[in-house]
Amino acid sequence: MARIVMKFGGTSMAGIERIRSVAARIKREVEAGNQVAVVVSAMAGETDRLVNFCREASSLYDPHEYDVVVSAGEQITSGLLAIALQAVGVPARSWLGWQLPIRTSDGHGSARIAEIDTTALNKSLAQGEVAVIPGFQGLAAGERVTTLGRGGSDTSAVAMAAAMKADRCDIYTDVDGVYTTDPRIVPRARKLKRVTYEEMLELASVGAKVLQTRSVGLAMKEKVRVQVLSSFTDDDAPMADTLPGTMIVGEEEIDDMERQLITGIAHDKNEAKITLTSVPDRPGAVASIFTPLADANINVDMIVQNVAHSTGSTDVTFTVPSADLARSLEVLGNAKGDIGYVELVHDTRVAKISIVGVGMRSHAGVAATMFKTLGERGINIQAITTSEIKVSVLIEEDYTELAVRVLHTAYGLDAEDAA
Amino acid sequence: MARIVMKFGGTSMAGIERIRSVAARIKREVEAGNQVAVVVSAMAGETDRLVNFCREASSLYDPHEYDVVVSAGEQITSGLLAIALQAVGVPARSWLGWQLPIRTSDGHGSARIAEIDTTALNKSLAQGEVAVIPGFQGLAAGERVTTLGRGGSDTSAVAMAAAMKADRCDIYTDVDGVYTTDPRIVPRARKLKRVTYEEMLELASVGAKVLQTRSVGLAMKEKVRVQVLSSFTDDDAPMADTLPGTMIVGEEEIDDMERQLITGIAHDKNEAKITLTSVPDRPGAVASIFTPLADANINVDMIVQNVAHSTGSTDVTFTVPSADLARSLEVLGNAKGDIGYVELVHDTRVAKISIVGVGMRSHAGVAATMFKTLGERGINIQAITTSEIKVSVLIEEDYTELAVRVLHTAYGLDAEDAA
Structure with a gap:
């Protein structure tokens, strides 16, 4: 039995049909006997919609209230994915940032995760429940809602994996892995089976937009094995641990x-x-x-x-x-x-x-x-x-x-x- | 100085322009020296959108997760109104149901308010802050999010007014008061200056759709003076306590x-x-x-x-x-x-x-x-x-x-x- 974190981005959450397909994929991991925590983004476009509301309300919006508004997007998809999982017979529940809680700095709008309390989560996982966790959000001192900054859900997933001592953190994205270079420029580019944290950091910071840079740095620090996978391979595809994605690992593993x-x-x-x-x-x-x-x-x-x-x-x-x-x-x-x-x-x-x-x-x-x-x-x-x-x-x-x-x-x- | 609760429905929250106009109205109450807590609904149409997502995800959706999803609508408008208030120079902050907290039964999807902790709220009001509170939501045992059932924001407002020992609970709605009968049938119908709780309960239960029946029952039990007002009188209108709405009061006041x-x-x-x-x-x-x-x-x-x-x-x-x-x-x-x-x-x-x-x-x-x-x-x-x-x-x-x-x-x- 492995303990894994699965992270799905906004495109995978864009509408109930896609959420259902995500639920089917999670179900296969559960049926293979794994303990699974899932970190989700808001529906594609939703965070932009909410950010624009805040900007319209005031160009000098209070970041405390901005966080209250924009964190709602991931709250919605968390509840919906939990419902979709239950509908296919997988016990599941959502855990909002303040419920676990995921403690962060009080840098509202771009907070950093300080500590995740996994007491309740571990109990829930041990009971066979899938935990659905909204990415991008946390709780600061004074019990106020925070967000981690754009793209923060990758960081939420890696931090969850570290806190849970997960065997693997699978990041499902629009691309199916990390390539030797941009395949639109070089059709003969190869997908990398493995890449080190350091290499990924350099590749990300110079334009290979697969993972948020901060999440890679955190994975390196916490030694979290991160796997980048496509969310768009069909439902009958083999399980994540045999899927041809890219593993991001420590240098010693190569x-x-x-x-x-x-x-x-x-x-x-x-x-x-x-x-x-x-x-x-x-x-x-x-x-x-x-x-x-x-x-x-x-x-x-x-x-x-x-x-x-x-x-x-x-x-x-x-x-x-x-x-x-x-x-x-x-x-x-x-x-x-x-x-x-x-x-x-x-x-x-x-x-x-x-x-x-x-x-x-x-x-x-x-x-x-x-x-x-x-x-x-x-x-x-x-x-x-x-x-x-x-x-x-x-x-x-x-x-x-x-x-x-x-x-x-x-x-x-x-x-x-x-x- | 009076202590008042103001409640605004979905039509008043439908878009930033209207939220700004709500902020202007609140500002006038604050400038008159009143302590103000505001209860808000979700933007018109938003709750339907979220409910439909849940139904699409599963016809047998888990009411715990339904509550996580649909409570997001009021969370969003709370943050936005707090931003809009600050933008016009009124100190304000949002207080989510779990932050106060508003304790409810665990009847997810149609919970009843059991108790509201006003400790933090009173401190905030005493500092001159306007408290913006999402209607319709609360917190059940096990620290899970609940909602009160459709139209529950009226009940949230009356319950807040009771807990805060407010002098008045002003409900801003699409109509400008309670009439002797439906003005579409009888053009000579008169707006009532006062109506008793009992009368309002009978009028509401037989089709005068101004306030949620449950909120009127609660107002009667807790002796909360409720005023029904139009949200669509212009910004230069006189203040609520002189506005020609309808007061819902105890029989002894008539x-x-x-x-x-x-x-x-x-x-x-x-x-x-x-x-x-x-x-x-x-x-x-x-x-x-x-x-x-x-x-x-x-x-x-x-x-x-x-x-x-x-x-x-x-x-x-x-x-x-x-x-x-x-x-x-x-x-x-x-x-x-x-x-x-x-x-x-x-x-x-x-x-x-x-x-x-x-x-x-x-x-x-x-x-x-x-x-x-x-x-x-x-x-x-x-x-x-x-x-x-x-x-x-x-x-x-x-x-x-x-x-x-x-x-x-x-x-x-x-x-x-x-x-």
Whole structure:
């Protein structure tokens, strides 16, 4: 007997027909003798509807009351799934965030889970009941309702799995797993059988939108085995533990045989490049650029400082999220006197390409292959950042798909039998 | 300073614009120095939407989970109204049923309020906050969410007013008060300034759909002064305590000067007449008719037993709700052998006309005036029932409007200056 958490997103909850199909899938896990807790999202579109009500009521809405309003979406689907489970003969009950309770910080609107009391839950599971738990919600000090921020249901599921000491946390999503790269760009992309937490974090943060980043970090910290599965395989499909999804696990679980040099390739077109020309090459110059950006809560990513010109000045290039470009330019415009640059140049037609893999830790030359492969296709590299398990380069946006494709081939990731 | 409860129905909560207008009305009460608790319904149509989800999920839905689902509607409007109040500078917070808590029986789907803990609420009101409370919901043993049954928000409001020892409970509805009769039938109907609990109960139970009957009974028991007001008078209207609504009060508050013989006239077309002919005139005969109906949970209203024929048999006539007619005929058909009647006749083209008024207690001849007035117009009376403050007659349905009009005039209820 295993103890598992199953998490279903908004698309799986969009209407009674789909909720019924979710109930059928849960029933198969129960009939296999497993103890099951289910974490659900609101019906697709419902959270947006509720958020918009709050915004309409006041642009400066009280986050305490916002949480009361938007948490209702998951409350509704929890009750409905419990009804649908009972209708197919599976004992079930809903446990709202305040009922367990799921204790959180009091950061209303984006609270963090602090502790989950599983006393009542364990009793219910031991009686053979399926526990249906609304994702995204919790209870703060003062017994007030909180929510975890958008996409928080993934985090709820992982936190539940950790608290319950579950054997597995199955996340059912619109995609059927994590791929070596975006299959819309590279048809020969392969679904990964396993990926490490660290790799998933890097892949998620550079644009592979499968799981909320925070949930992956929590899974890594709590050593929760997370499985990403499709909610749209048919009802007669085999059970989750034999389904061809992607397991997200600790590095120690991946043996040397299956370890690849590079696990996946991600791309991100949502960055903008900013260059300040002829910044005086003196101590404190760089700080005078990045301190006001940090004060404005703007996340700077890739930074390149050119070698000093003979004139005693240098060009500084970096990227910011496209959404923050206008604000960044305003901040830097205001700081022109302090920084002492000559020109402020920006470019939104850039893309970040990242190769990710724990294998590169023990292999030299991984980055060199990347630079050489791109160079051979005449793709110019505008900036580079590296971490222990990732190399990212900034290139002209038009070359995004070409770059991903040639790198996918260069690192031996192409599926052999695909089209 | 007064302490008041204000209750707003689904039409008043249907969309942010209307919620804003409700907030403006509350603000005026607060600025007049009153302590205010507000009880809200779900947005118009929302409860139906949620109930339908439950029915779709399973025709035999678990009432525990039904309550989790449908209580979400009032949770949403509570949070939104709190936001709208804060936006106009009125300190406010929502208090969900489980937060106060509002303790109820565990009759899920139609629970009864047992006790309301006002400790936290009183503290909040004393700090000058408006308390926004979702109607219709509560908390049963085992800390599970309950709902009070459709229309339960009126009961929530009256129960809150009783628990808070409020000076007044203002119910804002689609109508602007209680009238002497249906103004669509009698344009000269007058709005009543005051009506007693007993009269309101009789008027409500025979078809004046202004307040949920249960809430009136509770108001009577707890001596809560209830005021019925329109939610649709404009924002610049004077405050509630000077608004021309209807106060529902104890009999002792109505002085002799304003006491009328008859307070109002109600009509109800939702009854069906059943006659059993030639029932043997022996002990136990009547019981053999009504026992199987009671066992089938069918509510029998007016009963007439004719004098015995010389043959030793009698005809028995009574009414049942139209919705229960088919079931009643089936039950009586099955019991034909036991009862021993000859024919089973029914008629749905009947209407019950009731005159209601505490004044009739001390005046003889009130019923005689009714019979004489109807007789003069050739309206035949098929059955009669009376209570201490009510006389009801069953007539042919086609005469409903005529009967109401002539009685309204006969008892001096016509407004002098109306059209």
